[in-house]
Amino acid sequence: MEPAFISPWLAGVLTALVAVTYAGVTGWMLGVSGLFDAALRRRVSNEDLLAALEAATLAQFGEQPGAAEGPATAPSDRNARRWFLPGMLLGGLAWRLLSPATGLEWGTLGPSMSLWLPSLGARVGVLFGSGVLLGFGARMAGGCTSGHGLSGVATGQRGSFVSVAVFWTVATALSAVMNRVAGR
Amino acid sequence: MRPPLVHLAFGVLFGAVLAASGAADFEAMRRMLRFERAHLFVLAAVTTGVAAVGFLLLRRWRNRSLLGQPIKWTKRPLHRASIPGALVFGLGWALSGSCPGTALVQVGMGQLVALATVAGVIVGLVLYRAVNERLFGLPSSSCE
Amino acid sequence: MACPKAEGCALYELFTSRALLGVWKTYYCLGQHENCERFKRSETGQEIDDTLLPNGQSLQPVKQR
Numbered sequence: 289m290e291p292a293f294i295s296p297w298l299a300g301v302l303t304a305l306v307a308v309t310y311a312g313v314t315g316w317m318l319g320v321s322g323l324f325d326a327a328l329r330r331r332v333s334n335e336d337l338l339a340a341l342e343a344a345t346l347a348q349f350g351e352q353p354g355a356a357e358g359p360a361t362a363p364s365d366r367n368a369r370r371w372f373l374p375g376m377l378l379g380g381l382a383w384r385l386l387s388p389a390t391g392l393e394w395g396t397l398g399p400s401m402s403l404w405l406p407s408l409g410a411r412v413g414v415l416f417g418s419g420v421l422l423g424f425g426a427r428m429a430g431g432c433t434s435g436h437g438l439s440g441v442a443t444g445q446r447g448s449f450v451s452v453a454v455f456w457t458v459a460t461a462l463s464a465v466m467n468r469v470a471g472r
Numbered sequence: 473m474r475p476p477l478v479h480l481a482f483g484v485l486f487g488a489v490l491a492a493s494g495a496a497d498f499e500a501m502r503r504m505l506r507f508e509r510a511h512l513f514v515l516a517a518v519t520t521g522v523a524a525v526g527f528l529l530l531r532r533w534r535n536r537s538l539l540g541q542p543i544k545w546t547k548r549p550l551h552r553a554s555i556p557g558a559l560v561f562g563l564g565w566a567l568s569g570s571c572p573g574t575a576l577v578q579v580g581m582g583q584l585v586a587l588a589t590v591a592g593v594i595v596g597l598v599l600y601r602a603v604n605e606r607l608f609g610l611p612s613s614s615c616e
Numbered sequence: 617m618a619c620p621k622a623e624g625c626a627l628y629e630l631f632t633s634r635a636l637l638g639v640w641k642t643y644y645c646l647g648q649h650e651n652c653e654r655f656k657r658s659e660t661g662q663e664i665d666d667t668l669l670p671n672g673q674s675l676q677p678v679k680q681r
Contacts, residue, residue, distance in 0.1 A: 373483060379485060424596035
């Protein structure tokens with residue numbers, strides 16, 4: 289049974305709106321792997337950081353008249369960015385609660401996955417391994433499907449066009465191979 | 473509105489739209505990668521097209537975000553690690569039918585097995601940081 | 617010659633008060649950027665911690681309370 293999805297045209301417009309509005313409101317380009325990366329960094333309070341900078345400036349350059357004056361530090365939202373990720377989780381939950389989505393199970397991503405990997409252990413193993421490849425590859429390439437595919441391509445970044453072309457091609461090719469091997 | 477809540481709210485919107493569109497659905501993704509259905513191709517094309525126009529308009533209209541920070545037009549140049557990285561990413565994508573974002577959405581939708589994917593993503597990120605400095609010396613990803 | 621990487625440099629994003637950073641910017645970004653540790657690392661592909669100052673020192677947050 290096919291879960292009900294909204295039309296890709298509507299979904300496309302909505303997704304784009306979210307990305308553009310996100311940039312307009314927060315100033316950040318949407319990119320999930322970058323957010324994971326930011327979330328894994330040490331969380332530091334801004335006052336502490338500013339105090340450290342004052343000390344370092346003093347040590348390096350000596351007294352700088354007027355240097356400590358100036359606009360007060362607005363809290364940088366580097367630490368706040370990481371909240372996007374649990375948000376995504378909640379977003380998925382919200383859709384699940386609101387929509388007629390059926391057939392979703394906790395232990396598999398879908399019937400064809402269960403067919404391919406009958407044991408839960410195998411599925412967990414493959415997903416974990418895939419995750420490592422995704423995380424490693426995304427960091428290496430400087431972005432993932434949202435970072436390069438959405439933000440990068442939409443802002444005309446050459447590196448993104450290439451990255452998208454490569455990962456899409458590879459994913460398609462591997463799918464074809466997996467298909468062949470499974471005899472379907 | 474406090475920044476963490478703002479980011480959380482946008483995350484909810486993004487996650488919900490991804491879920492609603494089918495981008496987080498393993499079966500739909502499988503069909504797209506096998507060219508059996510155009511659904512997700514259309515999604516990708518429409519999203520990038522509309523976003524491109526949106527970003528152009530945004531750039532003309534303001535250079536500071538509503539929260540007061542300058543809008544960061546992240547540069548993503550092509551570098552030595554781009555292609556190998558994308559290759560590795562593509563492998564992970566084909567095997568799991570997911571990406572780091574959709575894995576989170578899957579967990580939210582109740583497909584808890586996707587927690588394995590998320591765990592893997594974190595390990596992959598940490599591993600890259602550790603390995604890059606010692607072995608590859610490849611340029612870091614964009615200074616985000 | 618100004619540092620070509622100044623625009624995207626993450627150090628600027630850590631603070632919105634530019635006054636203190638201005639001192640570093642004048643000396644390094646607009647001056648001797650070849651000596652900037654961040655610049656040097658970006659050229660050799662090393663990981664650059666957000667809190668790395670151009671002189672190689674790492675900003676150790678000083679607990680205020």
